Amino acid sequence: MLPVVYRFDGTVIVFRTSQGTRLAELLNPTAVAFQVDDLDMGTRVGWTVLVQGVTGPTSEDHDLAVPAAWVPGDRSLSIQITPHSCNGRAVAAAD
Numbered sequence: 001m002l003p004v005v006y007r008f009d010g011t012v013i014v015f016r017t018s019q020g021t022r023l024a025e026l027l028n029p030t031a032v033a034f035q036v037d038d039l040d041m042g043t044r045v046g047w048t049v050l051v052q053g054v055t056g057p058t059s060e061d062h063d064l065a066v067p068a069a070w071v072p073g074d075r076s077l078s079i080q081i082t083p084h085s086c087n088g089r090a091v092a093a094a095d
Contacts, residue, residue, distance in 0.1 A: 001035075005069045012082050013051065014058055016066050016075035026055035026079045034081055049088035053081045 002023060004015040013034055017023035026032065032055055039046040058078040069075055 005067050006034075007066045012058075012080045013053075014066055014078060014080050016069070017077050017079060018073055018075050019077055023079065024077055027057050027077065028055075030055045032081060034083075044093035045090055046092075047088060047090040049086065051081065051083045052085045053083040055079055055081050 004017070004023070006013055006015040008014075015023075017026075032053060034051045034053070035048065037046070037048045056079075058080040066078070
C-alpha cells in the first residue's frame with residue numbers, strides 16, 4: 001500500500017507520482033485496488049471504500065487538477081484508475 005494525493009471526478013481517479021518509482025509502472029495497464037478510509041471522531045463513524053480498476057496514463061478529458069502533495073518532490077507523471085467495481089461500508093461506534 002502506498003498513500004497518494006488523488007482526485008475523483010465521478011468517472012476516474014487521478015493521482016501524480018515521480019518517474020522511476022514503483023507507482024510509475026502503473027502507466028502500463030495494471031489491475032489495481034484503491035482504498036480510501038476516514039474516521040469522524042465527532043460522530044464516531046468510520047467508513048471505507050474499495051475501488052478495483054485498471055490504471056493507465058491520464059487521458060486529456062480526465063486531466064484533473066490534483067492537489068499538491070504534502071511531501072516534497074517532483075510528481076510530474078499523472079496516472080488514472082478507471083474503476084470497474086466499487087464497494088464500501090460505514091461503521092458507527094456503539095453508544
